[in-house]
Amino acid sequence: MSDPSGQGMGASVARREDRRFLLGKGRYTDDIRLPDQTWAVFVRSPYASAKIRSINAAPALAAPGVLAVLTGEDVAADGLGGIPCGWQIKNKDDSVMVEPPHPALALGKVRHAGDPVVMVIAATKAQAKDAAQLVEVDYDPLPAVAHLKAAVSPGAPLVWDEAAGNVCFDWHLGDSAATEAEFAGAAHVTAIDLTNNRVAPNAIEPRAANGHYETSDDRYTLYTTSQNPHLIRLLLGAFSLKVPEHRLRVVAPDVGGGFGSKIFHYAEEFLVLWASKRVGRPVKWTSERSEAFLSDAHGRDHLTHAELALDADGKFRGLRVRTLANMGAYLSTFAPAIPTYLHATLLSGPYVIPAIYAEVKAIFTNTVPVDAVRGAGRPEATYLLERLVDKAARELGIDRVEIRRKNLIRTDQFPYQTPVALQYDIGDYQATLDMALEAIDYPHFADRKAASAARGKLRGFGISTYIEACGIAPSALVGALGARAGLYEAASVRVHPTGSVTVFTGTHSHGQGHETTFAQLVVEKLGVPFDSVEIVHGDTDRIPFGMGTYGSRSAAVGGSAMYKAMDKIIEKGKKVAAHLLEANVADIEFSDGKFRVAGTDREKSFGDIAFAAYVPHNYPIETVEPGLEDSAFYDPKNFTFPGGCHAVEVEVDPETGVVEVVDVSIADDVGVVINPMIVDGQAHGGLAHGIGQALYEECVYDDDGQLLSGSFMSYCMPRAADLPMFKVGNHVTACTHNPVGIKGVGEVGAIGVPPAVINAVLDALAPLGVEHIDMPATPQKVWQAIRTAGGGAA
């Protein structure tokens, strides 16, 4: 390994992508305007459930600039437009889940407010908007159901006739009998009922798609706000547009944040391509924010009953969990996997729990589809477990730090097989617990609580010790569990004749800084200068293949693919070097960017070898091909398991119910760190996201399925003044099964911090007799909880 420049592994290199963004020269999808550009606007259903009696497009078609007004019937007439689901879950009885159709434009019926019904295309955006107002859709409103409890009530309106009781699937994991036995022998059982609030992803860049069909070469190009352009091409090719991949190009240029919402294949991506061929011009659609609230997949929305069985001394014996998970009206790309394999498998947390049994029922409702949002299933698991652990500690009179310490998996227990399928390879949960407690100065919490009390504030301390599973894999396993895709990653490394390097990665960067961190990996591995490395992502015509960026997988899986490809480069380079240095290949070592005959000072630089490979005058041409370029696909052997401890202090104003987060101290083990500055930044963002879920954010539906929090006026996003500076610590145990040792960092904040915040709020309110609160702990909810408990002023 080598790093002559100080810009390799472990260096806080400032990001090379920053300059274009800071100068206003980023190239986001909506910035792209193609020759003869047209604009699309969607007419969306105002009802959560309704029959479409008729659509009168004539007035819109007659409006200035209008090129086409398209409906679900037009899509169906072409035999296209089914938006596929990428994961099939099996029921307890081994039958498969109910998988209803998902037409790109509604056919006969609308199933959620915001369901797209008509697509209007015009020469300007304003003309398309004006014409959309003229489309007459005659609806016959039907009873709708938006909330989980209502959807599973007897006689509830059915979202899909084929889904009795609105159940999409009824799934379970773990050993029911073994769990019952642990409960039967337990000294104490703690039970809890929880809501995991529905959230909107809200990347600040709204989704956009620009489709271009070129008659000259019978080829489609899609510019789209995607986290995984190859996956979108695959789904377009195989399912929605049904065009072979060689005639499809998907470009995800600069993308303004994803947080999961830009993983999925959305109807609009298919529709702009399909419509482009019909109108013979490129068609662009850019979501407005209010439209985003009604069309981007939401996250979470669980109702859970959970019970923890303990010995009298606080040792965990068993865990039982029953969860209802809202799927919305249609199955989004990865929706079925989120409350199952990304949720129930995490229920052991960082603890030894001898037996676990989880049951998950997925429920259709007349709401926007629900899928992955930052953390995706893992925040839900962590939240219920950490709330339960705190409640058990209170009930048993055990200190909440001590009950965790008593049950954490010890370092000598790795690899640790949980009762819910996962095998953790490595971690040090005691170390991260100690780090976080020290950084927040836990021993002096009582002093701070007294100081807050003197100012009329209730101070609370909250903690969570959590585990995450990243880099979901291996492909064979996820395939057996119902995934309809592989979850490997690909990379190509092209060494140019003068020794500079272009890496093509199948992951996608939309804020993560891959152009910098992946270049650092190349510097580390090949010993070339940082400035001679280019990272290319986001274009299916340039990059051979890839599965994209989600689940904190890019560095762990994509970085490992790059390492494998670079190993091939080095192996070939050694053969060329052996020839030039007149030595045996076995004697050639590579380090610091030099190929060297072991034990001598005879060496060739990386650049010399690259040049020789492309100008093969003196070259082992009989055994080695010219050129220096190679690719690798890396299929992980296991998930990676970041973990750690998040500690939070809050101050509650008992008069107003306002919760202020006054201190956040976290210690994460995310594996080997490429760029500490970027890793800390990822943690910061996740923390804000998690605090947002805990205190502010919620998609609120009324009983008729109308989204009441459908804009930034009514959906509360965390703002700068709502948050403190974060104390972020890292404790590294290297992942044992990937070549880079990386685990992943993108989601840890959103996973670990919500229960720590709520545990802190409940700690603050405990003296007033408040025992429970659901997220988001808004001032109104906190104030009401205080009044209901009889505390506070009348």
Add this chain to the structure above:
Amino acid sequence: MATITLQVNAKSHVVDVEPRTLLVELLREQLRLTGAHVGCDTSQCGACTVWVDGKSVKSCAMLAVEADGRAVTTIEGLAKDGTLHPMQQAFHTCHGLQCGFCTPGMVMCATELVQRNPNPSEHEVRHWLEGNLCRCTGYHNIVKAVLTAAETMRTETTTGGAP
């Protein structure tokens, strides 16, 4: 259509706009200055922030015709001769941006703060940025960047450099 005359980044433009055209639409669609972004439709996110006569304005909340006769500065006009403004430089150094989408609005808004208040406290920075949403950074490094830039700008003012 109305004909308006305005300065954008010190360059004069005479443009025809519809009465309903928003300033951000004029900038992005007609003048093709795509640095100002649209992140919402209720003037909450601040991604479209530009200066009009030196003051921060959400360009989605102002009609283009209202900019008639006025001077607009966008993120594209902040750097001088390719040299980043101290605020831009501080965002880079402090990792105050990730996806970059909120960044132009953040930088414009924060720069006006420091021009008005050369030595803002962390509390003042956080409250000044209440009209700008970021989903990536948790604001931590944005706040650090603004405080860092303020220090640089104070030093440059004292030593006679450009603000």
